[in-house]
Amino acid sequence: MTRETILIVDDEKEIRDLIGIYLENEGYKVIKCGNGMEALDYLQSQDIDLIVLDIMMPKMDGMEACMKIREEKSMPIIMLSAKSEDMDKIWGLTAGADDYVTKPFNPLELIARIKSQLRRYKKFNTSLVVAQDENIIEIDDLIINIATREVRVGEREIKLTPIEFSILELLSRNKGIVFSIEKIYERVWKEDFFKSDNTVMVHIRKLREKIEEDSRKPKYIKTVWGVGYKVENM
Structure with a gap:
């Protein structure tokens, strides 16, 4: 000692x-x-x-x-x-x-x-x-500061809307867990989900465009076909 x-x-x-x-x-x-x-x-x-x-x-x-x-x-x-x-x-x-x-x-x-x-x-x-450790989430070169609501990918600062940040925080805090569109909507918007609503998909697409190098081949936010979305452990 x-x-x-x-x-x-x-x-x-x-x-x-x-x-x-x-x-x-x-x-x-x-x-x-x-x-x-x-x-x-x-x-x-x-x-x-x-x-x-x-x-x-x-x-x-x-x-x-x-x-x-x-x-x-x-x-x-x-x-x-x-x-x-x-x-x-x-x-x-x-x-x-x-x-x-x-x-x-x-x-x-x-x-x-x-x-x-x-x-x-x-x-x-x-x-x-x-x-400080509880407020910082690191996934490879993606860094999320929950306290300051700052997001960086490598040296690049990412500007997210409050909804985009909330979706990213939800998935990142629960790495490896698949969230259905319904669950994401209810946890982020705190409202009942309507089946015809594609709001979550639109926000996921915009979020990927900002944080992914290639949004068509996402590294961070993965699609689990027929189930929902998740962030994988790296």
Whole structure:
């Protein structure tokens, strides 16, 4: 199991070493540096899971470093400061910090806050990945984004009407399942189907003209003669 890496940024070596000892005892990998500029350099070459960031430092203070980090990175940041005024905490959180600990601090409390932030961040990102995966359907080089209703075939963006998109979504979410014209109509239009209605066939034809390289030899939307239509697994 990969150890999480914590970056400790403080101009006081004693504090860096103290926090580092507690973190290493908990099994974390620790990187230490003395100012905000060094921290930014480390972030260019190292994968960091959380940053403990002092505010009062030479060269580049914690506030400026935090704002620069937030331009590109989203890992948790816990700020350290000898200032305990509410406005100082507000400024720290406004700069992009996730938590704020005042000096002097109990190392065990800081470790508990670090663990809490890491759990929250990991849970959020796991949920986000799952949500993104659920919203993306890939069938060979056909990519359907359910959330944004965007469709691409290779590098080509496909413009679909709402009905065309709904038909494609229905078939793509249920790869390998054959849907009759009646079922497609009832699921997409949410109305009872009339036997004389060729609306579904017309929309399928238009959809194929947009997404298929050769609509007469469809790759994605297959006809099952006498039954209906399906999207095959590829």
